[in-house]
Amino acid sequence: MTRSTAHESFAGYSIESVLGRGGMGTVYLxxxxxxxxxVALKLLNADISAHADLRRRFELESDIVARLEHPGIVGIYDRGTHDGHLWIAMQYIEGTDASRIESRSATVERALRITADTGAALDYxxxxNILHRDIKPANILLSAPEPGRAERAILTDFGIARLLDATSTPTATGTFAATLGYASPEQLCGQPVDARTDQYSLACTLFTILAGRSPFQADNPGQVVAAHLSQPAPRLSExxxxxxxxxxxxxIRAMAKQPGExxxxxxxxAEAAANALAHQGKTNVYRTAPTVVGPASALRTARPKVEPSNAPAPFAPRPRPAPEPTPPSSVVQVVVTAIMVVIVLTVIVLAYWRLFQ
Structure with missing residues (x-):
């Protein structure tokens, strides 16, 4: 198959269109x-299909997901090998995924519903005894709303899922496999992972849906890793x-550095997040314009009153507080850094002096 033309046939399936391409293969409708x-027909590239270890992982993916029967998890219908390609026939979800949500148009309620649906699928x-290990917006499909049925979040891509039974682990201990922006500290350190690892990534995903970016932004991957390991989760309300x-x-609690916290x-x-919004009430979510008192003439020429709609009003970031004084620990760090620079420069000068002597 040329993998570019519709209406071709592969393993008996009639190809209609390309749904997506990646480094490992292509997904067709x-x-x-x-x-x-x-169905969503997932084909691995021929070179990957010939790789014994990757072939085993791909087959394990289908076997793992085939064991899961939950409305919040994409189902597996069939798998096999054809024309040098490994393939899986999966449930096709008509809609989009959470990575395509425009953050400024995403309500908090919708984001929490997506979190609740995904959390229920993960708990199942x-x-x-199955972990996902790569929770991120792109791996959460959103079904298109239909009459009598609201949008549903459906979890997909257990490609690096891991059975908690060590005898069935597809990756060696200490091997890192996840998306960096959503990886937990224990994943980054090669430590044992459990269900709370997926929770950390789900909290990062909720943050991303509402903020339009992942929690920790940096110029290079090393800084992102350092942030996951040492920096507190940023406050979304800011x-x-x-x-x-x-x-x-x-x-912040779901993104605690220690899984036990x-x-x-x-x-x-997900329930705690929903309760946080419920206790807040509608005062912060549905804002109305403040009443302005002015001269009578101004009131006569004011625009007629508009009844509030059910849609949330545009929101604006809360004003940032004035910068706090630099804590003593930061001053000490600056002093130590300056001393180290002086020492390094001294060593360089002495080395040159001895060379010319």
């Missing part, structure tokens, strides 16, 4: 050869005025 059903997988500060605290489950995290 295809029709099932025997059933009136469209965790109850069967970026969006419609986010209650109570939700900040929930995200996080919530007991993804569902508990």
């Amino acid at each position: 295809a029709r099932h050869p025997r059933l009136p059903r469209r 997988a965790h109850s069967r 970026l969006r005025g419609d986010v209650p500060t109570a939700l900040d605290n929930v995200i 996080r919530y007991a489950s993804c569902g508990e995290f």
Whole structure:
């Protein structure tokens, strides 16, 4: 197959279009050869299909997901090998994914519904000793709303999923496999991972949906890693005025550096986030313009009153507080750095002096 032309046939499936391409392969929209059903047909590139280790991981992905029967997890219909390619036929979700959500148009309620759906799917997988290990917006599909059925979040891509049973682990201990912007500290350090690892990544995902960026931004990967390991989670309420500060605290706990300080489950995290918004009420989410008192003439020429709609009003970031004085620890760090620079320069000068002597 040329992998570029529609209406071709592959392993009996009729190819309709390309859904996406990646470094490992291509996903097509295809029709099932025997059933009136469209599927997402995932093909691995020929060179990867010939690689024994990657071939084993790909087959394990389909076997893992085939064990999961949950409305919040993409289903697997079939798998096999054809024309030098490994392939999987998966449930096709008509819609988009969470990475395509425009943050400024995303309500807090919608983001929390996506988090709750994904958290329920993860808790189900965790109850069967399966971790995802790569939770991020692009791996959360969003079904298109239909009459009588609201948008649903559906988890996909268990490509690096890991069975908690060590005898079935697809990656060696200490091997890092995740998306850097959403990776937990224990993943980055090569430490043992568990269900709370997925929770950390889910909290990063919630932050990203509402902020339009991942929690830790930096110029190079090393700085992102250092932030995950040492910096506290940023406060979302400083970026969006419609986010209650109570939700900040929930995200900070779910992104705690130590897994033992996080919530007991993804569902508990999602519930805490929903409660934070519920306790806040609608005062922060649905804002109305302040009443302005002015001269009578101004009032007579003012615009007629407009009834508030059900849509949330545009939000603005809360004003940033004045910068605090530099703490003593920062001063000490600056002094130590200056001393180290002086020592290095002294060594260089002495080396040159001895050379010319």
